[in-house]
Amino acid sequence: MKRFKKYIATAIISAVLVFAVIQLIRSKKESEIEMSALQQYSPVVPVEVVTPENVEIRHHITENGVLSSGAEITILSETSGKVLSAKGNIGEKVHVGQILVMVENELAESQYQLAISNLVHVEKDLARYQNLAEGEAVTQQQLETMRLKHREAQTQFIASKKQLESTTITSPVNGVIANRMVEKGTYLLPSVPLYTIVEQDRMIFTLHMAEEDLHEIGRDQEAEITIDSFPGETFMGPIIGISTVPDLSGRYKVEIELYNRGGMLRAGMSGSVLFTSKRGDEKLVIPRRCVVGSAREGKVFIISGDSVLSRMVNGRTLNETQFLIMDGVGVHDTIVLSGQLNLDEGSKVRIINQ
Secondary structure, eight states, X not given: XXXXXXXXXXXXXXXXXHHHHHHHHHHHHHHHHHHHHHHHOOOEEEEEEEOOEEEEEEEEEEEEEEEEESOEEEEEOOSOEEEEEEOOOTTOEEOTTOEEEEEOOHXXXXXXXXXXXXXXXXXXXXXXXXXXXHTTSSOHHHHHHHHHHHHHHHHHHHHHHXXXXXXXXXXXXXXXXXXXXOOTTOEEOTTOEEEEEEEOSEEEEEEEEOHHHHTTOOTTOEEEEXXXXXXTOOEEEEEEEEOSSOOTTSOEEEEEEEEOGGGOOOTTXXXXXXEXXXXXXXXXXXXXXXXXXXXXXXXXXXXXXXXXXXXXXXXXXXXXXXXXXXXXXXXXXXXXXXXXXXXXXXXXXXXXXX
């Protein structure tokens, strides 16, 4: 009886062990099936892609400066005589051709009329001598003498005309009278200063630049200027002068010409100028939203077959929509534009914009 019980206990233990082994094998198979299913399940993420663009990036330089008048002109007397009238006071605007001074001109008028009469008479004589020379009625020497008299008459006419015109003195430019040195009744002599006129149609914006910035600009290049007194206003003008000798601080003088529209600009006004370099450098640019993270520690996802690789990029934000690539991306790379939030290294993707 004891032996029988021993056989029964052994059988039960064996059965339990067999059952446990069977359960372990079953659990292992189930785990393997589940693992295989998990390994076979890999979500495909739809993405949009772009390729980098080569863009010419121009450099911008900003400098401060000040306005001055385009020219300060001193009007000199070109005749002699008594001043009959003198107009225009300091600070008054004048325009081109406006009469400022009238000088007595009776003698100049008389000489001009005499020169006209003499020229007409000599021209008739010259025509007669030329006809006579064709028939050999006068010698070539006589004809040359008459031609000389004709040139002298022309010279006398031109000189008398100029002398008469110089009795009326006008403004050579549009501007403002800065100084007046003549009054009615004054007796003029040639080369006596009469007025100083500051040109207003044309203004000069003057600034000083560092040597390393000079290679970015050139003569006749357009510059954009803003004047402190007129916020929001923009003035455009060409560079008309770049000095070759630096000042004591090692900077170079640059002059820009401005048209004074409406006479709103005045000498002494300050402002700033924006130069855009005449040439640019080719740089790779991608949309800013391609970059995940900050500009300094950003990354992008590069298409590699049917999956993606993450890559750190070095660059800077160019504007609201563009990112300038310095390092990390090549011109032939295909970069994920949208869908990055669902991506990791090696994620499967499907491109939807190609």
